[in-house]
Amino acid sequence: MITLLYIKKIFKLIIYIILGLLVLFLTYFFYQPEVEFFNIVISNPFYGYIKNLQLWLYLVLYFSVISFVNVFILFFLSLYFNYTRERAMNLKVWYDRLFAEKLTDYLLTDKYNEKHKKAKFIKSIKRITKNHIQIESLFSVYTKIQETLTIDLSEKFKSLLKEIGVYDKQKVFLYSNKPDERIIAMKMLSYLRIKDFEDRILYYSNSKNHAIRTEAFAALIRLMDKDSNLIIFIGEKDNLSLLDINVVINAVLKNFKMYINYPALVASPRICKAIIGLMLIKCRIKKEYGHLIFLHKHLESNDNMLKQIAWDCLFDLVPEKEVAKAVLEHFDEEPDNVKHLILKRMHSIKDNRLSGILKNAIETQTLVNKIEAMKILFNNNFEEFTEYKNSKNPEVLKAFKEVSDINII
Amino acid sequence: MTPLSLFYDIFNNIFLIYATFLFLIYILVAVFSTSELASYVKRNKHFRYNTIRSYKILPSISVIAPAYNEEDNLVENIRSLLSLKYPKVEVIIVNDGSNDNSFEKVIERYEMVKVNYAYNEPIKTKKIRGIYKSLNHAYSNLVLVDKENGGKADALNAGINISRSELFLAIDVDCIIESDSILRMVKPFLEEDSNKKVIASGGVVRIANSCKIEDGQVVKVDYPKSIWAKFQVLEYFRAFTLGRMAWSKINGLLIISGAFGLFDKRIVIAVNGYDTNTVGEDFELVVRMRKYMHRVEKKKYKVAFIPDPLCWTEVPSTLKVLSRQRNRWARGSIETILKHKDMYMNPKYGRIGLVSFPYWVLFEWFAPILESIGILYFTVALILGMVNYNIFLLVLLLVFSFSVFFSSFAVFYETYLFNKYKGYRFLFKIILVAMIELIVFHPMNVFFALKGNYDFFIKGHKNKWGVMTRTAFDSKIR
Numbered sequence: 017m018i019t020l021l022y023i024k025k026i027f028k029l030i031i032y033i034i035l036g037l038l039v040l041f042l043t044y045f046f047y048q049p050e051v052e053f054f055n056i057v058i059s060n061p062f063y064g065y066i067k068n069l070q071l072w073l074y075l076v077l078y079f080s081v082i083s084f085v086n087v088f089i090l091f092f093l094s095l096y097f098n099y100t101r102e103r104a105m106n107l108k109v110w111y112d113r114l115f116a117e118k119l120t121d122y123l124l125t126d127k128y129n130e131k132h133k134k135a136k137f138i139k140s141i142k143r144i145t146k147n148h149i150q151i152e153s154l155f156s157v158y159t160k161i162q163e164t165l166t167i168d169l170s171e172k173f174k175s176l177l178k179e180i181g182v183y184d185k186q187k188v189f190l191y192s193n194k195p196d197e198r199i200i201a202m203k204m205l206s207y208l209r210i211k212d213f214e215d216r217i218l219y220y221s222n223s224k225n226h227a228i229r230t231e232a233f234a235a236l237i238r239l240m241d242k243d244s245n246l247i248i249f250i251g252e253k254d255n256l257s258l259l260d261i262n263v264v265i266n267a268v269l270k271n272f273k274m275y276i277n278y279p280a281l282v283a284s285p286r287i288c289k290a291i292i293g294l295m296l297i298k299c300r301i302k303k304e305y306g307h308l309i310f311l312h313k314h315l316e317s318n319d320n321m322l323k324q325i326a327w328d329c330l331f332d333l334v335p336e337k338e339v340a341k342a343v344l345e346h347f348d349e350e351p352d353n354v355k356h357l358i359l360k361r362m363h364s365i366k367d368n369r370l371s372g373i374l375k376n377a378i379e380t381q382t383l384v385n386k387i388e389a390m391k392i393l394f395n396n397n398f399e400e401f402t403e404y405k406n407s408k409n410p411e412v413l414k415a416f417k418e419v420s421d422i423n424i425i
Numbered sequence: 426m427t428p429l430s431l432f433y434d435i436f437n438n439i440f441l442i443y444a445t446f447l448f449l450i451y452i453l454v455a456v457f458s459t460s461e462l463a464s465y466v467k468r469n470k471h472f473r474y475n476t477i478r479s480y481k482i483l484p485s486i487s488v489i490a491p492a493y494n495e496e497d498n499l500v501e502n503i504r505s506l507l508s509l510k511y512p513k514v515e516v517i518i519v520n521d522g523s524n525d526n527s528f529e530k531v532i533e534r535y536e537m538v539k540v541n542y543a544y545n546e547p548i549k550t551k552k553i554r555g556i557y558k559s560l561n562h563a564y565s566n567l568v569l570v571d572k573e574n575g576g577k578a579d580a581l582n583a584g585i586n587i588s589r590s591e592l593f594l595a596i597d598v599d600c601i602i603e604s605d606s607i608l609r610m611v612k613p614f615l616e617e618d619s620n621k622k623v624i625a626s627g628g629v630v631r632i633a634n635s636c637k638i639e640d641g642q643v644v645k646v647d648y649p650k651s652i653w654a655k656f657q658v659l660e661y662f663r664a665f666t667l668g669r670m671a672w673s674k675i676n677g678l679l680i681i682s683g684a685f686g687l688f689d690k691r692i693v694i695a696v697n698g699y700d701t702n703t704v705g706e707d708f709e710l711v712v713r714m715r716k717y718m719h720r721v722e723k724k725k726y727k728v729a730f731i732p733d734p735l736c737w738t739e740v741p742s743t744l745k746v747l748s749r750q751r752n753r754w755a756r757g758s759i760e761t762i763l764k765h766k767d768m769y770m771n772p773k774y775g776r777i778g779l780v781s782f783p784y785w786v787l788f789e790w791f792a793p794i795l796e797s798i799g800i801l802y803f804t805v806a807l808i809l810g811m812v813n814y815n816i817f818l819l820v821l822l823l824v825f826s827f828s829v830f831f832s833s834f835a836v837f838y839e840t841y842l843f844n845k846y847k848g849y850r851f852l853f854k855i856i857l858v859a860m861i862e863l864i865v866f867h868p869m870n871v872f873f874a875l876k877g878n879y880d881f882f883i884k885g886h887k888n889k890w891g892v893m894t895r896t897a898f899d900s901k902i903r
Contacts, residue, residue: 073816076823083826087856090833094840094852101844199471226616227468259615262480295481325482383545384589417541422558 024193039082047074104149111153114144119157122176123169142180151185152200159203170208177208190216199231206235214239230260234267256288265295282308287319294322298329306333315346323350324357331361340367347373352382359388366396378404378412386415394419433811440799444824447788451831457671462838465670465732474608477615478512484614485513486607486687487588490598491580492518496525500534502598505641507567511607515566517584518598522551522574536560537569548582548698551575556587577683578699578706585698588690595707597684597738601633601643606735610687613729622722624714625688626729627681629665631845632658633737643737646845648854651742655858656866658846661740662835666732666842673730677781679715681728683707685736692717703764705757712765712782719774734843748873755793755877756886762786793874825863832859 045051047066050059060066066074118141121127128134144150158173177183189201190213202217204210214236221232233250250256250264268276281293282305294314297305306329309315314326330339343358343365350358359377362370377389393401404416477483488506492499499518506516520528531537542556550572557569572583581595592614596602603609610626617623634654637645649655672678681688683706693699696713699706711728718726741747762769762785769786771778806812836855839846846855880886 073819076819080819080823080826083823083830086830087826087833090830090837091852091856094833094837095849097837097841098844098847098849098852101841102847195467196470225468227470227472231471255619257616257618258482259612262477262482262615265481266476266479291482299481321482383543387543411543411545414541414543418543421540422542 043075043078046078047071107149108153111144111150112157115154115157116161119154119161119173123161123172138176138179141176145180145182151182152197154182155186155189155200155204159200159207162207168209174208174210186210187213195225195228198228202228202231202235206238209239211239226257226259230263233260233264237264237267238271250289250292255286256292261288261291261295264292265299268292268296269299278302278305279308282314283312287317287322290314291322291325294325294329298325298332301332303333306330309334310342315342320351320353323354327354327357328361331364336365336367340365340369343373344369348376352385355381355385356388359385359392362388363392363395371397371400378415379409383411383415386411387418390415390419391423394423433806436802440795440802443795447792448827450784450788451827454667454671455831455834457674458667458838461670461674462666462732462842466842469612472612474605474612475510477608477611478510480615483513484592484611485515485590486511486611487584487590487593487690488514488516488596488607489581489584489588489593490516490518490596491521491577491584492523492527492598493521493574493577493580494523494525494527495598496523496527496530498599499527500530501641502600503531503535503567505602506596506598507564508604508641509602509607510604511611513590514607515568515588515590517568517570517587519570519572519580519584521572521576521580528569528571531569532557535564535567535569537564537567542568542587544587546586547694548586550579550583550586553583576701578701578703581706582698582701585690585693591690592687593690593693594687595683595685596736599739600630600684601638601641601737602685603733603735603737604642606685607687609731609733609735613727613731614687614689617727620725622718622724622726623689623729624692624718624726625681625686625711626731627669627678627686628731628735629669629733630661630682630684630736630738631665631734632661632740634739634742636737646847648846648851649742653744653747653866654740654742655854656862657740657747659832659835659855659858659862660866662839663832666838667831667835669730670732672781673728675776675780676727677776678728678730679711679777679781679785680708681711681730682736684738688714692722695721700764703757703760704753705761708757709761709764712761712768715777716765716768716774719777732842734845744869747869748876751870751873752877752880755790755874756881758785758790759878759881762790793871794878796871797875825860828863829856829859832856832862 045058046060046062048060049063049067050057052058066077069077118137122137128137141154145154158169162169174183177186186201186204186208189197190205192198192201198220202220205213205217217232217235217239220228221236223229223232256264276296278293278297281289282297284290284293290312294309296302297308309326309330314322315330317323317326330342334342343362347355347358355377359374362373374389374392377385378393381389390401390404393404401416401419404412407413407416488509490502490506495502503516503518506518509516518531520531537557537559539555540558542558544553544556552573554571554573557571559565559567568587570583570587572580575583584595585593592611594607594610606628610628613623613626631646632649632654633643634649634651635647636643637647649658669678669680686707688710692714693710696710696717698710700709700713703709715726715728718724741750762782765782768774768778768782770783774782803812833856836852836859840852
C-alpha cells in the first residue's frame, strides 16, 4: 500500500516535470524555424512572424498566448467544476438519504432477518456501491449513525460490507493520500472495531495535519480494548493543541471508556496529558481522584491553563473545607485570571474563613475580580455588601454599582 | 548617445524592471495561494465545526460592532449577531453617537435598561454616556454601549474596554455574518501550538449587493446589478482568495479586514487598541500588533486567515461613494506606512520587514503613482514619436492577457472551492468584466488612489472618513 502511495506521488511529480518541460520545449520550439526530433522534422508555422522579434519580445508574445490559452482552460474548468460539483452534491445528498434509510432499516430493525429478504437487500445495496461517491456516502452514513447511537452496530455492518464486497475499501481509503479519505477510513475502522490497522492510525496520530491527527486520536480511543492504553499514545511526542485536547476529551466521554488510568494521566509530567486527566475526572465526577490535584501539586504549576483546570476540578471534586483551605493558601499568589476563576467558583462555598479573601479581592484586586467578589457578598452576606456603598475607592464603587444594578434588575 | 535617448533608456528600463517584478509577484501569489488553499481544504474538509460547540475548554469571545446611524438595519443585524453559534459569546453594540433613531429602536426592541456596568479604560476613548443590558433573559449576552461620536476606531476601543472576553471579533454591524463563522474563525486559536501564538485571524469578505437575505442570513447569492459592484466582486475574489491566502502562506499578512477580524484582546490592549487618528485603522492595528510581537514579546506568532466566505457586506455601487472609499483606503495605507517606516527593509522584523512591508510600499502605495508617471511618460514619448508601436502592442497584449488570466484564476478557485455564485451565465459575465476591468475600473482606481495621495500630502486630509452611503439591506431583510 505504502509503495503504491509512493508510486502515485512519483507519477504525479513526473507529470508535473513533463508539463514544465513541455512549456520550456514549446518556448524553444516556437523560436526556431524547425526542430528535428528522432529524425522527424517539425516546422514552426509561426516562424515567419517570430523571426523578426527580439528574444524578450518573443517571450512577451509567448506568455501572452499562454495567458490567453489559460483563460480559456480555466473558464472551461470552472464551468466543468460548477456542473460536476452541483451534480456530485445532489448525488451525495441523494445517496446519503438512500443509505440512511436502507442502513437504518438494516441495522436497527428486523426487516431483513429472513434469508431471502436479506439476499434481496444485499443485492440492492451491491448495485449502488460501485463507484467512489457511493462507497464514500455509505461509509459516511454509517459513521454518522454510529456517532449518533451508542449501541454497537459493528458486527452487522461488517458482515454487510463483506457481502457487498467493499470491506477492503476501508484499507484503500486508509492508505489513500487524500486526507478526507484517511479520515473517513479511520472513523470506519474504529467504529467497526477493526484493530488490524492500529499501527497505521498510531502513525497518523503524529501527523502534522490537524484533521488527520485529531481523527486518529478519536479512532484510537474508540479502538482501545484496555482503556488504560489512553496514557500510551496521547501527547507523547508532540504537545497537544487545545483542539486536540478537546477532541480527546470528547472522544473518551462519548465512547464510555470507563477504565481509564486516571492517576497515571493526572500524574503525567506532560502538561497536555495532565489537563486531559483532570478534565476527565471533572466531567466524570470522579471524586475519589480529587486528592491527586494536591498530590501532584497542579495548583502550583507554572502552566496557566493547567492551573486553571486544576482549580476548576478542585471545586467540583474536593470537599468544601479542603477547597476553602486551598483557596486560603494559594489565592494571593495566583495570577489574575486564576483568581477570577476561583472567585467565580467560590459562589457555591459557604465558609466563613473565606471572608478575608473576599475583602482582599474587593479592595486590592482587578475590577473584574472585585465584581466577582461583590457578587458573592451580594448573595451570601448582603449586609457586608452594602458597606461598600460609600466606598472611596472608585473601582470598588463601580463594582458595587454594577452588582447591585444587575442583580436587582 | 544623446541625453534624451539616455534618459529614454533609463526610464524604459526602470519601468521594465518594475513591471517584471510585479509580474513575478503575481505568479508567486498564484502559486502560494494555490498551496495554502489546497492545504486548508485538505485539513478542514471533514472537520465538523459544530463539534467545537461541545468542547470543554474554549476561549470566550466578544463580538464588537460599532454602529453609526444604522437605523434601517441595526435591530435586524443584532438579531443575526445573537444567533451566532458559539457557547461563550457576548455581543457588544457600540452606538457611536448616532443622530438617527437606531439607538432608541434597539432599546425598545431588546427591552434594554441603563445599568452601572463597571469597566476600566486601558484605552482612552470618547465619553461613554451609558451602558445598557436587557431585561429579557434571552438577550443576557447583549450589551449596548452609548458613547459620544469618535469614529469607528474609537467605538471599537470602547467595545474592547467593555469586553470581558479573551478574544474579540471586530465586525461592521451592517455585515451579514454566516452563523458558523465564529467556529471557523476561532479554530486557528484552538490549533495554536506552544511554539506559535495566534494573535489574530481574518476571514473572507464577500459582496452582498443584490443577494437575497432572509432572517439575517444570505440565502441566495446573485451577481450584483451595478457595474461598479460587479468589478468589486472580481476584485474581492483576487484580494481575498488569492492575495491574502498567499500572504498567509508565508505568515506575512499585514491586513485583516475591518469588517471582520478576530483578535487576541490582551495583545490589542497591550498595543493600546485601534489608532483613532488614522482612516486605515484595521491595517495599522495588525502592523502594530506584529511590531509588538517582534519587539516586546519576542515570540513566534501567526496571523491566520480563513478562506471560507464568512462575512457579506454591501460595497459602494455608485462612483461617488466608491471614490470616497478608495481615497480613504489610499490615505490609510500611506499613513500606516509612514507611521511604521522603521519597519521598511528592517531585518529585525523578519519577513514582515523584508518582504511584506516593502511590497506594500513598492507595489501598493507607489503603484498608482508610477503607473500615472508611466502614462504621462508614454504620452510624451508618443508626441515625440519615440514609441515603437510593435513593442507597445505586444507589451499591452501581455498586460491584458495576464490580467484576465489572473482574474480567471481567482474565479476558478472561487468556483472550485466555494461555488457560491452558480451557473454559466455568471462565469460569462465575470470573464467579460475581467476583460473590461483593465480599461474602465483599473484606471479609476488609480485615479482615486492618486487623489488619496494628493489629499494626504497636499490638502492634509489625513483622517477624514467621508460619507459612506449604503442602499441598506432593509428591503431584503425579512
